[in-house]
Amino acid sequence: MAERDRSSLLRLLIAHYEEMTGHLARRLGSLCLAEDVVQDTYLRLRSLGALPEIDNPRSYLFRMADNIALDRIRAETRMGKRFAPEELGLERPLDEPDAEATLEHKQRLDCLSRALDELPPRCREVFVLHKFDGMSHADIAAHLGISRSMVEKHVMKALAHCRDRLAA
Incomplete structure (x- = not known):
């Protein structure tokens, strides 16, 4: 039984x-x-x-x-x-993100990468040095031989462009 x-x-x-x-x-x-x-x-x-x-x-x-x-x-x-x-x-x-969150993050990173590729070369270079390499505006200006004001303009332009692309 x-x-x-x-x-x-x-x-x-x-x-x-x-x-x-x-x-x-x-x-x-x-x-x-x-x-x-x-x-x-x-x-x-x-x-x-x-x-x-x-x-x-x-x-x-x-x-x-x-x-x-x-x-x-x-x-x-x-x-x-x-x-x-x-x-x-x-x-x-805790260290295992769900599939939906992982996919969303990957899509946002892809969108950000495309947005960076759309930037003019100097603007992209300044933005990457500042946001990804952690360089200060003054250090970037000295490194690239441009004014600090120009560095700030490039960073602002890149931020606005990326924000607009991610919002779309």
Whole structure:
């Protein structure tokens, strides 16, 4: 009887794989971690000795997966990885940006790169020396042999151009 119950639980886990993976991915903040936890749930279920009396098998599986996810988070926290609290008491890594934020940042960087390419060469050079190399206006003026006032005009022109491109 117990093996039949285990087999039915394993079939139920497989039937609800996508739902469980989505549930865990929302809580963990990572589809990859969620898939690992579902795999661990399957392995734990196969290795259980005697199964307890289960009123709601689906709920039992989801609770088991949530507990495995919490165990994994606690273990990684002990190993020095940082986690931020998430809704429903679960956690996700701070250093793992979500895909949407990563895509947005990449698009903004691409837009900024195109905007810099549109600048006249001297204006772009002054802007890059100031914003990316951290040089002061006076140092740039001395380095390029132009007035400090011209450096300020180039920086202002480049800032305005980049702002307009990023806003569009």
